[in-house]
Amino acid sequence: MKIQVLGSTVDNETRCTHYHSEKDIIAIKFYCCKEYYPCYQCHLEHAKHSIDVWPKSEFHQKAILCGKCKKELTINEYRESNANCPSCLSNFNPRCQLHSHLYFEE
Template identity: 30%
Template sequence: MCKHILNAQVAIRAPCCKQWFDCAECHVESAQNSETPHQIKQTMEMVFACKKCKKVFRKDMETFEEADEFCPHCDNHFVLEAVEPKARLEVEGEDVRKDSRMLKDDRVKAKEQMSIWDDEGEAARLG
């Protein structure tokens, strides 16, 4: 699962190290943390693995057309506008539509907290 592109439809095989990555930024991070740091090698023949049907295919980028934006095995459209994660501020907890324990209803009276030193209660009623 790629943390840079949330809607990645294919994995890319890097021609330099022959490893699979979800995006070029994932390759950069992996290469920086490896024993042999390197840049991704530019090539005109890309190797893709479709995430829908899990099959591998090649595309020549010199003759890339609009019809080449689909997986040849399952017709999955893999050339999409990238959806990148955005920073946002939220309240910790689940969605209130699913879990409403965080909400307080002012119409419901809260139970009074009693300590062991209070005279009121069942011991005072025994008489």
């Protein structure tokens, strides 16, 4: 089953108009709507509601999509991945950690 990524995507590897470097290849399932978006800005532009962050008690849920191999990762797997997909070994943008508080309870 193909996972739909909403927002301002620019390619089939989940890059968007806001973040489109070679390493910007993840999409995040937002806790508030359970929909995948490439970034918080896409969510703000396209969803009709505010962002709710994932609570720590839910970090075992699959909520990260690798844009290269389409593998869904749990939040824990993603946070422990050292910015590399554990499935296909593609590099994720390590600077995404700067926005972690917008997606996940700290």
